[in-house]
Amino acid sequence: MTATPVTPVTPSLDRHDSVFVLDLGDGENRFHPDWLTAVGAALDEVEKAEGPRALVTAATGKFYSNGLDLEWVLAHADQHENYVVTVHELFARMLSLPVITVAALQGHTFAAGAMFSLAHDFRVMRADRGFWCLPEADINIPFTPGMAALIQSRLAPQTAHEAMLTAHRYGGTDAAAAGIVDQAVPEDAVRSAAIELAQAQVTKAGDTLGTIKARMYAPALATLRDTTNPLG
Numbered sequence: 001m002t003a004t005p006v007t008p009v010t011p012s013l014d015r016h017d018s019v020f021v022l023d024l025g026d027g028e029n030r031f032h033p034d035w036l037t038a039v040g041a042a043l044d045e046v047e048k049a050e051g052p053r054a055l056v057t058a059a060t061g062k063f064y065s066n067g068l069d070l071e072w073v074l075a076h077a078d079q080h081e082n083y084v085v086t087v088h089e090l091f092a093r094m095l096s097l098p099v100i101t102v103a104a105l106q107g108h109t110f111a112a113g114a115m116f117s118l119a120h121d122f123r124v125m126r127a128d129r130g131f132w133c134l135p136e137a138d139i140n141i142p143f144t145p146g147m148a149a150l151i152q153s154r155l156a157p158q159t160a161h162e163a164m165l166t167a168h169r170y171g172g173t174d175a176a177a178a179g180i181v182d183q184a185v186p187e188d189a190v191r192s193a194a195i196e197l198a199q200a201q202v203t204k205a206g207d208t209l210g211t212i213k214a215r216m217y218a219p220a221l222a223t224l225r226d227t228t229n230p231l232g
Contacts, residue, residue: 011035013042018052018202019195020045026060030069031112036086043093053205054198055097057120058104058191064130065113084230087112088146092224094119095150095217098210100201104194105172106187111135115147118154118180124194127172127184138167145232146224153220155180 011029014021022042029035046055059065068087073080094101094116103109103117105125109132117123117132125132134151136143143151143164152160159178162168172184185193214221 011038011042013045016195017199018054019198020049020053020055021191021195022046022055022057024057024059024065028063028066029059029113030066030072031087031090032069032072033083033086035069036090039090040093043097046099047097051205052202054100054102054202056102056104056191056194056198057116058194059106061107062130063107063113064103064105064109065116066108066110067112067114067116081230084144085227088144088224088230091115091119091146091150092221095153095224096210096213096221098207098213099205100198100209102194102198104191105130105132105181106190109133111139112147115150118150122194122197123175123181124183124185124190124197125172125175125181126187126190127176128187129171131169131171132175132180133167133169134163135167137165142232144230146220146226146230149220149223153217 011025012023014023022039024039025035046053073083076083101120102122102124103120105117105123107126107130109117109130111134114132114134151164155163156179159180163180170178170180172181175181176184183193
């Protein structure tokens with residue numbers, strides 16, 4: 001008897017006053033091409049909206065995101081490079097989005113999922129359970145130049161060094177102490193704390209904020225958007 005594959009919930013966008021909340025799903029929330037398309041469409045909606053606004057990304061269940069959909073990549077090896085270009089573009093877009101962005105990390109945040117969280121302006125993480133981790137050194141998958149640039153642009157040098165070289169698993173409290181996340185809070189407060197943090201910054205949305213981000217992270221953005229040799 002063959003098990004029926006579990007179909008993850010498609011990312012969905014809601015709005016709480018001036019804060020958009022993008023729920024990434026209730027599975028591992030890996031970066032399947034359909035998932036990437038849905039997230040991109042949600043970011044289109046946030047970017048096209050007018051007036052004060054901010055964005056929170058969140059998830060439901062055990063995972064925030066486990067990153068790349070390696071099963072899909074193995075089954076579509078001929079599309080590997082184009083897939084990575086698409087992932088890089090998501091990171092670049094989030095890093096330079098002209099609204100304040102907050103990631104609400106209620107569960108495991110691994111690999112490209114952890115990188116996606118770093119592309120946000122702020123992060124709130126559950127304190128008592130769940131890990132933030134860059135496991136690439138353990139699973140023998142080197143960081144692409146774009147991924148390395150993103151991580152090193154958002155973490156203190158010593159933290160980036162430890163996280164990238166040792167694949168250390170940071171719990172919420174450790175992640176806050178290392179400056180990976182901005183707050184570590186109880187499970188039932190993760191999403192509400194992220195929304196509160198975002199709500200306080202809704203008036204920043206607009207072209208000026210986008211320009212500040214684009215100039216602040218210009219080297220990382222250039223590397224993420226370089227399609228000549230995305231795999232390095």
